[in-house]
Amino acid sequence: MNAQEKQGQQVRSIRSRDFSWPFWLAVPLYPYGKRRTLRHEVIKDTIWTFDQLQGILYTVVPIRMTVVKLEAGGLLVYAPVAPTTECIRLVKELEAKHGDVKYIILPTASGLEHKVFVGPFARRFPNAQVFVAPNQWSFPLNLPLSWLGFPSRRTRVLPADSTKAPFANEFDYEILDIDLGRGSFGEVALFHKRSRTLLVTDTVLSVPEDPPAIVQLDPYPLLFHARDNAFDATEDSEASRRKGWQRISLFAVYFRPSAMEMIGLRQAFRDALKASNWSRKAYFGLFPFRWKDNWKQSFDALRGGGRLFVAPILQTLILSQAPRQVLDWADKVALWDFQRIIPCHFDSPVEAGPRQFRQAFAFLEHRLFEHGNQPLPEEDFEFLRELEEELIRRGIASPAKEKV
Missing domain, CATH: 3.60.15.10 (Ribonuclease Z/Hydroxyacylglutathione hydrolase-like)
Structure with a gap:
């Protein structure tokens, strides 16, 4: 490792410490x-x-x-x-x-x-x-x-x-x-x-139509929810981030909105075994739900124009x-x-x-x-x-x- 790489590593380490919250176990919510x-x-x-x-x-x-x-x-x-x-x-x-x-x-x-x-x-x-x-x-x-x-x-x-x-x-x-x-x-x-x-x-x-700035610092949660099934490795784009955010909003306020349906655990495990490495980054590839075609209408009704x-x-x-x-x-x-x-x-x-x-x-x-x-x-x-x-x-x- 050369001097420039060492300096870059030290800067990343300092930044990481700046974001550290060691008491996250008191309320174990993402991003921990x-x-x-x-x-x-x-x-x-x-x-x-x-x-x-x-x-x-x-x-x-x-x-x-x-x-x-x-x-x-x-x-x-x-x-x-x-x-x-x-x-x-x-x-x-x-x-x-x-x-x-x-x-x-x-x-x-x-x-x-x-x-x-x-x-x-x-x-x-x-x-x-x-x-x-x-x-x-x-x-x-x-x-x-x-x-x-x-x-x-x-x-x-x-x-x-x-x-x-x-x-x-x-x-x-x-x-x-x-x-x-x-x-x-x-x-x-x-x-x-x-x-x-x-x-x-x-x-x-x-609820805003587009994901807030704090959510966009790490787009993985947005892309995770932009997927339609366990096999998707969604491309990072403005449209994908917006789609993921709007589904997150439905999930967050209703827990289980009418536009989302659960799939059986057996099917979820079978799909996880075939999922891509990108998909397996989260919960070993488990994706136990699917969105109906009308999910966007549900979001629009929730948002109500802001x-x-x-x-x-x-x-x-x-x-x-x-x-x-x-x-x-x-x-x-x-x-x-x-x-x-x-x-x-x-x-x-x-x-x-x-x-x-x-x-x-x-x-x-x-x-x-x-x-x-x-x-x-x-x-x-x-x-x-x-x-x-x-x-x-x-x-x-x-x-x-x-x-x-």
Whole structure:
């Protein structure tokens, strides 16, 4: 190996360490111990997003942290992501220009994929106050926050009255806290008044037609899902990446959309034995499903031209537990005069205001949707309905407690 090759190897090794996340076993989601971070400036010198990846079975979607500059100097962080060397370096660059991280917000109660990063992230910013949504819990073990690395002396529950928060002059927030019996579902919608920007975690999202930039850094998951069978070794092209992303989106929000059908394990193993080396890179070549010809129509119905909607898993299993409570919360959020929304997943920023936000919850009222914003296809909910019935039968979930 010559000197130039050695130097190149050292550079790659340093970069690899920059992406390293050694605590991935706490929540073993793809890409496991290697997490890239992309920073995007949403509003010049005011709001930045930090995108990483998470997923399972190569079904990868963005997970997002948002950083907002405070008028008095300093930064507020909403929903931290994995504090890799690369991520922290990108935050420190903002600190050097705009002041220290002052506040760190955990805006969910049950989302372990968000919660697991807060403690390690907070330790990198020892002067920041940490605020969490109320009624924190975790599954399968309900661990205290200190066991997850939260700094006990600097961690507080968000006040129920948003005017009591130390950042109340710049932000409003509304807390959704649904008692599920075996835990709670929490979401803190945070409104930055000056920029008219709404930050949300999981309740609403919008699906882009093309794969986000963070997903394209490693196209293998996109090409994996662009295949039509176990024998395909899909060529890397813009069309293939788009096809893979659109199928990933269907998989991610429905788990098993109507346009996808499973094949028998015996057939899947037989196909795997004949698969190409490229195909065997993932799960030994196993590809236990196939897409129907109408899968693109299913995606177009899901995307709805980029409209805002509530994820089907939340529609079916969570928000239907307390529709009146959810609608009251959505009504309060819709009083704010925001013009863009930054969710923690899928597309961002979404150019939408209070009317589009409130319309996303129309499914809870069983009323007609506005023109051009149709409800999601009922046939795509079939698997989630079956899952709900099974969870209720086993006593893991409960039937809806209230009606509108």
